[in-house]
Amino acid sequence: MGLINLNNEQKMVQNEVKKFALQEIEPIVQEIEKNAGIPEVIFRKLNELGILSPIIPQEYGGAGFDTTSLCIIIEELSKICASLGLVVAVNNGLVAYSLMKSRNEKSKTYLKRLGNGELGGFDIDFDKNLQIISQNPLKINGRSRFVLSGAYAKFLLLDIKTENGWSLYLIESSDKSKITNPYLLGMRSAGIVDITFDNLEIPDDFCLLDGTVYNTTMEETRDYFNLCLSAVGLGIAQAALEASIKYAKERRQFNRPICEFPMVQEMLAEMKIRIESSRNLVYDAAIRYDTKEETRMAVKIAVTASTESAVYCGIKGVQIFGGYGYTKDYPVERYLRDAKALEVLGDSPIKLREIIARELIS
């Protein structure tokens, strides 16, 4: 028996998502990439299947799935469209997770809205250029970079440093926040935007987390999001491997399929080794959440291994496809771009190693 043992419900989720991704996303994935946007109908369908906000409890309209199922969903979606996988990762790993941790009564309203199929955004810019014009009521000006899912979100979570220290606020999208789309190497359809706030007033009761609770909860949230990112990485890496195997069997050079050449086989084998290593790490971390065990170290190792494996598989995928892989006629160049973007979306590989080491010696 392997380490990853999905129960029947999880297997069912896996089959459903796989089927959905192949039938509904695969045919339009190139269009999604070209337009750098996912059609709203896709989100509606995901919500109908209960996989847009799967970790939200049923009382708020969610599916109440466990963390393992969430990772399965993100992985399967990311195999076909990593940007979509990322949107689901953000919706659950950042938005729903921090709303569920908040003691503010308002968070229930927003969990219900997520359960209803709305998407939430999350600001991950730690050095954002915001000016606080007034403290009471709280009014802000300035720009925040890299708001995840910002293009699709009806509301977003934003941390702001006030005179009382850092706090997490919820803001509704309005004409006081102007969205611009930055060019990005990858994850171009994930709706990552810059938002400029123009005298935006944030009512007091829209503060979700503050004080010491803010710090501990944000750390937990980042961990949970890292786990979701690791599932995205797994999906990209797996997609790159599958495409490479198919191509290596079809493409003939020197009168034989290139999969017969040891150097090509080595690349395929190395991809597989890295994917399975990180898969065990990702699902080990996910199961730890479901069984309420210690997760801090497990998620950090999982996300480092998985996103680096995704970049490796993207690079080698393009290599196996050769000149064809360098063009937009095949998806491998997208896998490479998405993987590299993914790798720096959470903590960078440099930072992650620092954090892991700190945990080891603390």
Next chain:
Amino acid sequence: MILSQRHKEFREKIRAFADNEVAPRAKEIDKKSEFPWDLIKRMAELKLLGLYVPEEYGGAGLDVLSYAIAVEEIGRVCGSTGIFLAAHSSLGVFPIYYAGTEEQKKKWLIPLAKGEKIGSFGLTEPNAGSDAAGTQTRYKLVGDKYIINGTKRFITSGHVADVIIFTATKDPTLGYKGISAFVVEKGTPGFTPGREEDKLGLRGSITSELIFEDCAIPQENLLGKEGDGFKIFMETLDGGRISIGALALGIAQGALDASIKFVKENNLHKEQSIQSRIAEMSTEIEAARLLVYHAAQLKDAGLPYVKESAMAKYYASTIGMKATSLAIDIHGLFGITDEYPVERFLRDEKLMEIGEGTSEIQKIVIARQLLGK
């Protein structure tokens, strides 16, 4: 390696051109997939388009080392302009310089080396990539003309080239012995550039199909003798590898330069984790530089350089991918935006592991030199 005063001065000159004229255009060239006509004109004025060609044939009369330095310096700021220079010089100019008759040199080499005409090299085909000898483009002597049929793919500057050297076979069952090399000029009836590739990187460089449909070519357009095609293209690629190695090196250096600038601007220079990566990148880049320059010097000295040029390309592109990827890590989230050049460097660098012989082919070339066939 200690460069001679002459080479140092040459590097300074090219670096000034790259920094002052190429760098300000690089982002736009990539964004708009714009073929850099203006920069090509400037490179012609600076005599960069026939660097190692003797002056009597319109070149600058310098050496291969100078050429490698020029590709490196331009690649440091713009991969698209760098690949144009490398493809024109190594693939367009070289075969005629190497195998052309006096008459062919006068007709094509002089305008190519002067930069009045753009050169290109049609070797790769839809089904003949790494297996370049598996060419399916056919030629047949009919009367006093060669009739060509077939399709080439992934041809750098294919769409814009005035003079294209290409390979074709008399009979695919003859293998490499059946291959000959020819010159076709733009506008020859039966010869049309096909579709252009939409690429991951090097987006300012044109990569296109070349389509031959009963294209009639005069006999005097044959390079060397019939059956010399394999030898000509192998020799061409051996030399071309030095320039791709130089380009890979230049792009990696660009990624390092950008990282150093970012680290200093953001006050990260005292962080050991950053120092460690900067040190790693620069050490590998320096090692790649030694390999590239060494291969160039061997070629200049008329010594065997096949193994060394393959090593230079293989190593420089491998560490180049690592360097450009690390550069993005150092920049963090900003590394994947277009506010910094590093994501462009990563996209551009990936071709260096593929074009003019993949890394896998380079390893085979190296191993054969060591182990025999």
